[in-house]
Amino acid sequence: MSEANEFMTVGELCAYLKISASLAYKLSHRNAIPKYRPTNGRVWFKKSDIDQWINNHRIMSETELNTLTN
Secondary structure, three states: OOOOHOEEEEEHHHHHHOOHHHHHHHHOOOOOOOOOOOOOOEEEEEEEHHHHHHOOOOOOOOOHHHHOOO
C-alpha cells in the first residue's frame, strides 16, 4: 500500500498535522475533516484525504487576489 493510502489513528493525525488531540476530535465530531468509521468505535483518517483537505483550504495571497481582479 502506498503511503498516501495509509490510514492514521487520531494520535498519528495529530502528529502529522501538529495539532492537539482536542482539536482533532473537534474537527472529527463536526465532520469538518474527512474520516472513516467502519464501526461505532475507532475513527481512522486516510493520509491522501487529509492532504486533499488541506489543499482545499488554501487561502490565496494578496498578490494572487490582485492578479485575479486585474
